[in-house]
Amino acid sequence: MSAAIVEARGVHKHFGGLHVLKGVDLAVRERELVFVIGPSGSGKSTLLRCLNRLEEPSDGSITVDGIDMLDRRTDINKARQRIGMVFQSFNLYPHMTALGNVALALRRVQGLPRAEAEARARQALERVHLADRAGHYPGQLSGGQQQRVAIARAIALEPRVMLFDEPTSALDPELVGGVLQAMRELRESGMTMVVVSHEMGFARAAADRVVFMDGGRIVEEGPPEAIFGNPQQERTRAFIGQIERH
Amino acid sequence: MSFDEFLQAFFSLEILQQAWPILWAGLLNTLLLSVVVVPLGFLGGLILALLGTVHSRWVRWPLIAWVDLFRSLPPLVLLVFVYAGLPFAGLEVTALTAVAIGFFLNTGAYYGEILRAGIESVPRGQVEAARCTGLTAAQAMAHVVLPQAVRNVLPDLISNTLEVVKLTSIASVVALPELLFQARQAQSVTYNATPIMAAAVIYFILLWPVVRLLSRLENRQMAGRR
Numbered sequence: 029m030s031a032a033i034v035e036a037r038g039v040h041k042h043f044g045g046l047h048v049l050k051g052v053d054l055a056v057r058e059r060e061l062v063f064v065i066g067p068s069g070s071g072k073s074t075l076l077r078c079l080n081r082l083e084e085p086s087d088g089s090i091t092v093d094g095i096d097m098l099d100r101r102t103d104i105n106k107a108r109q110r111i112g113m114v115f116q117s118f119n120l121y122p123h124m125t126a127l128g129n130v131a132l133a134l135r136r137v138q139g140l141p142r143a144e145a146e147a148r149a150r151q152a153l154e155r156v157h158l159a160d161r162a163g164h165y166p167g168q169l170s171g172g173q174q175q176r177v178a179i180a181r182a183i184a185l186e187p188r189v190m191l192f193d194e195p196t197s198a199l200d201p202e203l204v205g206g207v208l209q210a211m212r213e214l215r216e217s218g219m220t221m222v223v224v225s226h227e228m229g230f231a232r233a234a235a236d237r238v239v240f241m242d243g244g245r246i247v248e249e250g251p252p253e254a255i256f257g258n259p260q261q262e263r264t265r266a267f268i269g270q271i272e273r274h
Numbered sequence: 275m276s277f278d279e280f281l282q283a284f285f286s287l288e289i290l291q292q293a294w295p296i297l298w299a300g301l302l303n304t305l306l307l308s309v310v311v312v313p314l315g316f317l318g319g320l321i322l323a324l325l326g327t328v329h330s331r332w333v334r335w336p337l338i339a340w341v342d343l344f345r346s347l348p349p350l351v352l353l354v355f356v357y358a359g360l361p362f363a364g365l366e367v368t369a370l371t372a373v374a375i376g377f378f379l380n381t382g383a384y385y386g387e388i389l390r391a392g393i394e395s396v397p398r399g400q401v402e403a404a405r406c407t408g409l410t411a412a413q414a415m416a417h418v419v420l421p422q423a424v425r426n427v428l429p430d431l432i433s434n435t436l437e438v439v440k441l442t443s444i445a446s447v448v449a450l451p452e453l454l455f456q457a458r459q460a461q462s463v464t465y466n467a468t469p470i471m472a473a474a475v476i477y478f479i480l481l482w483p484v485v486r487l488l489s490r491l492e493n494r495q496m497a498g499r500r
């Protein structure tokens with residue numbers, strides 16, 4: 029068993045008086061794909077956002093690739109390059125082309141010269157099969173294409189782990205397949221991934237482990253067959269039953 | 275008054291010819307003022323808008339007070355105050371410097387509010403996406419937020435710029451001979467309204483293309499929103 033790339037221990041998060049994460053432990057091994065499911069408001073997004081410190085946890089510890097993410101001395105901007113993140117709403121920069129979106133951090137953060145940054149950006153776009161859309165602006169791309177550009181923007185920095193927060197939830201059904209395909213290929217290339225999603229088919233096919241969250245806690249986790257086929261906890265059963273009726 | 279007399283009083287070529295050197299000097303000053311005052315005001319606004327993104331009440335409250343103060347003071351009053359007041363503080367200022375300072379304060383407050391609205395119009399996810407890839411807060415502001423912010427409020431920025439250029443005519447109160455001031459000089463010398471009419475036409479020629487541009491931008495934004 030390989031070492032954990034992501035290790036969160038006893039993570040708590042309060043938003044004012046709201047206690048959203050109540051002591052979450054999550055370890056993700058290298059090359060593992062962990063799927064996080066749970067009802068709305070259970071804290072899935074908050075957990076992901078704590079992992080790269082988009083949200084400041086109130087308590088607990090988080091290490092990613094050996095870096096203590098919560099240590100004040102950690103260069104957070106450097107650490108974040110090892111953690112790619114993909115959002116439900118894509119969040120592409122509308123004033124830049126697909127290529128510009130992918131190249132921005134390569135130039136400004138990694139300091140590559142323009143030509144090299146663009147060459148690397150092009151390679152990343154190729155990996156999501158969008159090299160021919162490099163010159164298009166986000167407004168000229170379909171939702172599925174935009175999300176694949178967002179994936180390219182993240183993987184161009186060669187992260188050690190990728191976080192996906194409901195990457196297909198904002199897409200029309202016919203566009204979901206392309207994004208899942210890109211994620212599947214990423215997984216095959218050996219990327220470590222944490223995915224929050226309702227795509228149960230994808231979870232069954234691709235996940236190593238499914239984590240069920242409710243009320244700010246991890247209620248149950250295990251291989252997809254076990255969680256979907258034979259959940260042990262009442263709350264898990266209720267949730268699985270609910271989504272399978274859809 | 276016959277039509278000929280009317281023409282003679284308002285549109286006399288002869289008078290125009292006489293007054294032209296005076297008007298020309300005024301036009302140059304108006305252009306100079308605009309070129310100094312618009313970027314300066316914009317810069318002041320940018321500083322205010324950026325300060326507005328700081329989440330500290332030690333910045334927030336002074337900022338609100340500053341903006342409120344300089345938006346409430348009539349620009350003319352502000353200008354006289356700067357020009358006549360600074361010498362009491364031991365600072366002799368030229369008319370141009372006084373105008374520059376006055377506009378930096380007044381116009382800056384307006385540009386600042388426009389840019390602030392622009393910055394606020396950019397969804398939070400944009401900054402988050404940028405920060406996730408390792409950009410610093412300042413880089414995210416410079417490369418991701420500001421370009422979108424400016425684009426979102428471009429009509430307001432241009433519209434404010436039009437106002438600013440027109441407002442440069444108040445420089446005459448500190449004896450800076452801009453276009454309108456010169457036109458009135460010429461009028462009082464020639465006892466004829468032609469120089470004033472000429473100044474109006476010059477302003478129109480100067481600003482009309484910008485007004486057209488503004489209309490087109492506004493129409494495009496309306497269409498974009500549909």
Ligand SMILES: Nc1ncnc2c1ncn2[C@@H]1O[C@H](COP(=O)(O)OP(=O)(O)OP(=O)(O)O)[C@@H](O)[C@H]1O
Nearest residue numbers: 043044046048066067068069070071072073074075
């Ligand atoms: N910035 C914030 N300020 C205040 N409350 C927040 C903030 N972000 C999230 N919350 C609250 O924290 C709780 C957990 O939110 P979170 O987005 O993590 O849930 P989720 O499991 O991702 O839900 P969903 O499936 O709807 O995306 C919710 O009650 C939410 O309203």
Ligand SMILES: [Mg+2]
Nearest residue numbers: 072073074193
């Ligand atoms: Mg969520």
